[in-house]
Amino acid sequence: GAGVSQSPSNKVTEKGKDVELRCDPISGHTALYWYRQRLGQGLEFLIYFQGNSAPDKSGLPSDRFSAERTGESVSTLTIQRTQQEDSAVYLCASSTLGQPQHFGDGTRLSIL
Amino acid sequence: AQRVTQPEKLLSVFKGAPVELKCNYSYSGSPELFWYVQYSRQRLQLLLRHISRESIKGFTADLNKGETSFHLKKPFAQEEDSAMYYCALSGTGNTPLVFGKGTRLSVIA
Numbered sequence: 733g734a735g736v737s738q739s740p741s742n743k744v745t746e747k748g749k750d751v752e753l754r755c756d757p758i759s760g761h762t763a764l765y766w767y768r769q770r771l772g773q774g775l776e777f778l779i780y781f782q783g784n785s786a787p788d789k790s791g792l793p794s795d796r797f798s799a800e801r802t803g804e805s806v807s808t809l810t811i812q813r814t815q816q817e818d819s820a821v822y823l824c825a826s827s828t829l830g831q832p833q834h835f836g837d838g839t840r841l842s843i844l
Numbered sequence: 845a846q847r848v849t850q851p852e853k854l855l856s857v858f859k860g861a862p863v864e865l866k867c868n869y870s871y872s873g874s875p876e877l878f879w880y881v882q883y884s885r886q887r888l889q890l891l892l893r894h895i896s897r898e899s900i901k902g903f904t905a906d907l908n909k910g911e912t913s914f915h916l917k918k919p920f921a922q923e924e925d926s927a928m929y930y931c932a933l934s935g936t937g938n939t940p941l942v943f944g945k946g947t948r949l950s951v952i953a
Contacts, residue, residue, distance in 0.1 A: 735887075763938040774848075774930065774943040775888075782938055791940070823888065827938055832878060835888040 734758065736836035738824050744842045747816060753809040753839045757826030764807050765833060766799055770820040778822075781807065811841075819843045846871050848931050850944035857921050858952050865916040865947050867905075867931030875933040877907055877914040878941065882928040891929070892916070901925070921951045 737756040745751055757764050766778040777791040781801040792798070796814075801807040811818055821840050825833035847870040857863050869875065877894040891900055894907040894914060905916045914931060928948050932941040 765940055767941075767943075772945075774945040775932075775941070777940040777942070780938075780940045788940070825941075829938060832890045832893055833941060834890075835880075837887045 736824055736826050736834055738822075738836035738839050740839055741837060742840045742842075744844065745814060746844050748813055750810065750812045751814055751841065753811075753822050753841070755807045755809070755824030755826075755836060757805070757807070757824070758828075758834055760804075761826035761828045761834075762804055763827045763829075763833075764801055765825045765827075766807070766809050767823045767825065768820045769823060769838075770817075775823060778809070814841075814843045816843045846875075846933065846942045848933055848942055848944035850929075850931055850947050852947045853945070854948045854950065856950045856952060859923055860920050863916075863918045863921045863925070863949065863951075865929050865931075865949065867914045867916065867944060869912050869914065869931070869933050871912075871933055871935075873935060875935060877905070878932045878934070879903070879905055879914075879916050880930045880932060880943075882930070884927070888930070921949075923951050923953055925949060926951045 739754045762783045764781045767775040769775045779799045780788040796812045799809045821838040823838045825835045827833040849868045879891040881891045882888045903918045930946045931944040934941050
């Protein structure tokens with residue numbers, strides 16, 4: 733039974749470059765969430781997809797951040813013109829109605 | 845505003861001693877409360893949710909609406925309980941979680 737899968741597991745890039753992070757949710761999970769965890773901090777919500785509804789983007793920290801989801805499957809989180817403060821672990825979670833969220837292993841993003 | 849506070853960054857206890865990880869919250873309405881745990885080199889996983897009222901790995905947590913608390917307790921700590929523990933809340937339905945900053949539990953043999 734596959735859980736939530738995220739790729740890459742680690743990403744090192746130079747300041748100013750764009751990065752794309754991928755999340756494969758658990759099959760059948762209609763809801764998908766992206767969170768960010770900076771060093772020493774709790775998880776902060778970024779964006780949430782629920783079925784075919786418009787995504788809740790209220791947690792995105794700037795317009796450099798965007799995310800897409802194809803139907804009820806894969807999602808990509810894109811960060812344009814990366815800054816050093818974007819260094820963090822980016823976590824994806826998925827859930828089905830009324831059930832708790834299941835998390836992936838995360839992508840550790842380091843901006844040099 | 846929605847907020848989860850875990851006042852202790854680090855909690856060290858001896859094996860066999862009782863454990864209490866504190867969690868207080870602020871939320872207008874009726875939230876769902878959760879405890880998530882992250883063991884070394886593993887992904888974040890659900891430990892407890894208040895609506896199921898289960899005891900998992902000997903841990904329990906009771907929602908106290910008067911004190912807006914959801915403290916996690918275990919009567920006798922084990923070395924394998926050493927991990928990072930996060931308290932979180934959400935509204936009803938599949939809404940995003942609001943997390944506390946986490947407490948690292950270290951159980952000393």
